Amino acid sequence: MTHDDSANFTEEHSPGHISVLCKELSERISVPKNGLVVDATIGHGGHSRLFGTQLGPEGKILGLDVDPNCILRAHSITSVVACEVILVRANFSRLGEVMAEQGLDRADLILADLGFCSAQLEDDKRGLSFQADMPLDMRLDDRLSTTAADLVNRLDAESLANLIYEYGQDRASRRIARFIVEARGRQKITSTAQLAEIVRRALRRSGRRGRERIDPATRTFQALRIAVNHELENLETLLKAAPGLLKPGGFLAVISFHSLEDRLVKNDFRQNKSDGIYEILTKKPIEAGAEETAANPRSRSAKLRMAQRI
Numbered sequence: 658m659t660h661d662d663s664a665n666f667t668e669e670h671s672p673g674h675i676s677v678l679c680k681e682l683s684e685r686i687s688v689p690k691n692g693l694v695v696d697a698t699i700g701h702g703g704h705s706r707l708f709g710t711q712l713g714p715e716g717k718i719l720g721l722d723v724d725p726n727c728i729l730r731a732h733s734i735t736s737v738v739a740c741e742v743i744l745v746r747a748n749f750s751r752l753g754e755v756m757a758e759q760g761l762d763r764a765d766l767i768l769a770d771l772g773f774c775s776a777q778l779e780d781d782k783r784g785l786s787f788q789a790d791m792p793l794d795m796r797l798d799d800r801l802s803t804t805a806a807d808l809v810n811r812l813d814a815e816s817l818a819n820l821i822y823e824y825g826q827d828r829a830s831r832r833i834a835r836f837i838v839e840a841r842g843r844q845k846i847t848s849t850a851q852l853a854e855i856v857r858r859a860l861r862r863s864g865r866r867g868r869e870r871i872d873p874a875t876r877t878f879q880a881l882r883i884a885v886n887h888e889l890e891n892l893e894t895l896l897k898a899a900p901g902l903l904k905p906g907g908f909l910a911v912i913s914f915h916s917l918e919d920r921l922v923k924n925d926f927r928q929n930k931s932d933g934i935y936e937i938l939t940k941k942p943i944e945a946g947a948e949e950t951a952a953n954p955r956s957r958s959a960k961l962r963m964a965q966r967i
Contacts, residue, residue: 676703677772677956678912681943683707685963686908691715692765695756695902697749697895698722700774702731708766709738716740719761721747723798727774748798750887750894753902763904769895770912771888772959773797785882787853787874793846795878795885805881809846814838824889824917825880833859833877852877879915892918896925900934903966909935910963913942919960926964935964 682704688694690713696705699720709718717740722728728744735742747755749769756764777797778786784794784805795805812820814834822830836859837846846852853874860873883889899909913919919942929935942960950957 676700676707677770677949677953677959678943678945678961679703679707680949681945681961682768682910685938686766686910687711688716688765688908692717693761693763694718695752695764695767696720697752697767697769698771699731699744700727700770700772701776702734704768704770705731705735705742706738708768709735709740709742712738712740714739714741717761718742719756719759719764720744721749721752721755723748723800724774724777726776748891750891752895753898756902764902764907765904766908766910767899767903768910768912769892771892771918772912772914772955775955784849785878787849787872787878790848790850793849793852795882797886801885803885805852805885806845806847808881808884809837809852810841820884821877821880823880824883825876825878826916827876827880829860835859849878883917889917889921892921893925896921900929900966905966907966908938908963909966910961912959912961914958914960919962922962926962929964934967936967938963938965 688708688711690711692712693716694705694708694712696718699705699722702720705718705720712718718735718738720731720735720742722731723746725746728746732744743759745755745759752767773785777783781789781791782794783796784791793804793806793809808820809817817837818830818834821827821833827833833856836855840846840855846855853872856874856877903909911922913922926935926937930937939962942962945956945959
């Protein structure tokens, strides 16, 4: 498979999920035949298969994911590559520990796609979407102990407001939190439809209805998902560990999907450049082109930043 072909295979081989920015990655990053590629969020294996075409039998891919269904799908998708593929169910915050357990030294590429699969959005047990009524769970890793329902039913109004403001960037966070606390006093909040309607009601009464380009509940759902899955803390841990896990000349590529993630990556890259550790390869984040966004609307919010270890 050529690099040009590899940008197109994911839709064909992994229905319902299309790996983003494959063409941009393959044009800018190359790894040696005997290299080590770390796919920190392997998902359905699209990016791993992309870079697997560059590796020979002596090369290795280490793929991590917290979702066992993703591990199974990635196993199938990467079965055609010539290199060895090692798949581990683990959060990327444990990357250094996993590499040590597998006897792996430093990587030629660490790639982290911070989005989640369409199958996860549509999974009626996860509660990541309010397009259908689902249990209010939001855990990407079912081994985590706290669900979104736990947070909305247990946190006091101030803590809820702070969470929604910090992770959802919603200026109406105090009003939303007050409506949540009032609603749970009447009935425990257990479903995505319940929560979405409470948030919409809060914002309708605040006079914001009609000015929103997105559903009013979107920011609150984002905030809860980030909190439940410790997304920003885990990203910070990965970014801190990455310089010590990359070979000189090795690449770090991060695809983010909202401004909180992108800001962490941008600031980390700048600090490491200042410290003489990285060369930044993307002055501005790379975004999907018109053709990709037409085929995969979710790619519109994807931002790719890349750095190279000095």
